Amino acid sequence: MRKKRFEKNMTDLPWRFFKKIALAQALVTSLAIIATGFVATYYLRTYIIAQSKIQLAGSLKIIKESLSMTKLDPITWCNSLTFDPHNRYTLINRKGVALCDSFIDWKKLENLSHHPEVIQAFQNNYGESLRYSHTLSKKMLFGAQIIEHNNQKYIIRKAIPLEPIYKNIYKFDQSILTILLPLILITSLFILLKLLHAALPFRSIFKKIDVLKKLSPRDANNFVLGQNRDWKLVEETLDHAKEDLENYIHELYYENEKFNTLIESISDAILAINKQNKVLFINKRYREYFLEDFTLDSKSSNCSFYSITKNEKVKEILEKALESETSFTRENIKLPINKAGDGYFDLSITPLYDASKKMFGIVCIFHDVTSRRLNEKMREDFVANVSHEVKTPLTAMKGYVQYLKSKPALNDQDTLKSLEKIESNSNRLNILFQDILNLSMIESRPQIKKENIFTEEITNSVLSNVRQSYLNKNISVITKFEVESIQGNPLLVEQVLTNLIDNAYKYSKEPGHILISWENNLKNGCILKIEDDGIGIPSKDIPRLFERFYRVDTSRSRKLGGTGLGLAIVKHIVQKHGGKISVSSDEGIGTTFRAEFPSTQNNLPLS
Structure with a gap:
């Protein structure tokens, strides 16, 4: 009985789907386990090196305190050291010159002031670095500690070879690998068993796919699935998804109509074009301002913008915007308006992007500032006229002041002081009105x-x-x-x-x-x-x-x-x-x- 049930389940199983999901799951699990192993190895390596740094700093601190308590000369102490393959000591003076080294002849060493651990030690009293030693041709962990003796500063540098540490880490890596391989195998087998049970309900999904594709029952790619294990929940979910999609399309159409109504009601003229210079959208105000053919609808995608934009300056600006793919604005552009003479517009251009963030066109907004421009012109003319009229009496005032100052009989100290104040304030007013005139003339120039x-x-x-x-x-x-x-x-x-x-x-x-x-x-x-x-x-x-x-x-x-x-x-x-x-x-x-x-x-x- 169990054998027949197993054979039927195996026959009903959607093998095509099962193989893909099983392979993907096994791959993901294996990668996760391998990644965990690598992370564990990385953090172990980091931890061991960090502990080595702590021990290195501690040993240098103990040496510093010992030398301080015994008042032993650092050079004498260094020369007394015997060769130790696991610890190298170097004594360095303030100029970076080696005075003693427990590994090699210190006279052969170059100046050490440029080494990072030495630089840090001079700055912070202690420094360390993990780097390759060209002297010993191996990677070392260096620590440097400032000490003082007889008012002179020295640096004791200790170096630990990293080769023993890396050997231990390599042995650990091998152990991890030995554990990971059986773990991956066991996990993959466990996942395959679980997927055998999880894949059976997907028969109904593949049946619907087969119906949609209108495949023949004899087609080798078709699944022969039984009728006794349909996954109703998935089927209902697909039906609901179909209904939701229909509702979404209806709402999208409704929102699109609202958007079109909103754009058509905006008082600014709007033009959208793509990178092929084809019109994507124009609103009612644009047609009223610039198009002789009002029957051209808002979605005239087959129309080139060259045919609806006669102004050469606007064409040049739009071409530049399409090429640069950036937003920018232009103010007070003079454009001809249908049956209304010339008008002034502020032009704002913004790129349009698709879902992949790639620009496919631009939208241009023409804001009518003709009234504002006329008001500015009236203000500028008013300021210029007033400034001119005020400068005339100011010039006369300055003339009379200079005349009075030229009469010695009238120039007592108080009178002269008052005349100088009148002249100073007249000059100040004259400069003020000259600046107002200059600003007015600059603003009034279109080019x-x-x-x-x-x-x-x-x-x-x-x-x-x-x-x-x-x-x-x-x-x-x-x-x-x-x-x-x-x-x-x-x-x-x-x-x-x-x-x-x-x-x-x-x-x-x-x-x-x-x-x-x-x-x-x-x-x-x-x-x-x-x-x-x-x-x-x-x-x-x-x-x-x-x-x-x-x-x-x-x-x-x-x-x-x-x-x-x-x-x-x-x-x-x-x-x-x-x-x-x-x-x-x-x-x-x-x-x-x-x-x-x-x-x-x-x-x-x-x-």
Whole structure:
């Protein structure tokens, strides 16, 4: 009876599945046991070496205490040592010169100051290292201990050969291997027996697979499984999985419809394209803004983006985004709008990635900033007009002050002092309104005219001008030029240099140092770096440093004549060149400004 049951179970067994899972389980178990053996061997080796290090350190400590108590001269002690193949002692002076060695003639030894155990001993009074000894041609464990005798420091170095330790470990490895092989065999047999029982319920799964594949009953790959041992639980699980999959597909369709509705309702224009320049998605707002054919649906995957994007600048930006595979933004791009003239847009581009983290396209968001642009233009015009109107009476005031100062009869001490205050504040107002005008003009320029600028020439020119205002300050300036020339607007780049160098002079301590360098950055172009060792900037003020009229210390800025617009002007000039500016500072130590100018073909490094 038992024989017939066994024969039926063996006939019903899904051998194809059983062989795979049995082989995998045996392999995993064997690897686990072998890995356990290797780990045990590794930790044993580590433990033995660690214990050897502890014993080595302890023996050197005992020698140090013994010499200290007996006040025995270390050289005399070392010379009295006899040859011991398991312990080598070397006495070393503070210069790393061997004074005695229990193994070989110490006069033949090289200077030992570069050995790691000696370096550690000089630093921490004790050092150790596990390394190959070229003198003895074997791997050794070295320990070095600082001792003092008659106000002189010596190092006693002890070395233990590792060959006996490794021999014992090798014997242990052999023992482990002897144990592991029978263990793997017994474990594999036990797993095979268990899998015989575990594999039987899988008949129903293979039946369903056979039905799905529509295999013939005579097919050699088909399993002939009985009907009396169906695994109902697995069958029900598969049925539930089928229902869950159908529900998931329905929910996915519903979520997709919601997503499409959301995208269509967004006020920004959205365009998605793949790496083959084919349109993946466009929303309603994009069609209204830029497409003459409004009937083009949101999923026009057969359409090339060249056919729906006429602006050459946008095409260039999108091509660059596909090539670089990075996110970036462009502001105030002027684009024609259908039946509405020109508009201004902020363009934001983000890469699209698939499940394997590989980029397959980009999504572009066109944010309409036409109204904001018009408001900015009105503000800029207003600021320019007001500044111009204010400068006229200021000029008249300065003229009258100079006239009154030229009349000796009217210039008593109090009157002269008042006139100088009027003139000083007039000059200050004039500088303030000039900075406001400069900032307004920089912001209003959609583009700047660039030409070749020689970095050394423009830097020396600005330095010469700025120094005239600080002739009484003891400041030394160092310049470095890795870049010969850049592409930019000479007047604006000169303004950047003037404002940053003037700040460095203004806030430097005496005697002080300023470093001005043009550094070559092969990835991002070139970097203008201005460093000083001045008073520094508190970390809480750095995020707002480039805001208009922001002052770190209001009283100090007024005393030194700042308007609060210099760094705002610098930021806008650098941004107009397509770059960015940053600052790092340690309060009381100094400040570093970094202005990055993007790479162009005309940025020439020094040869």
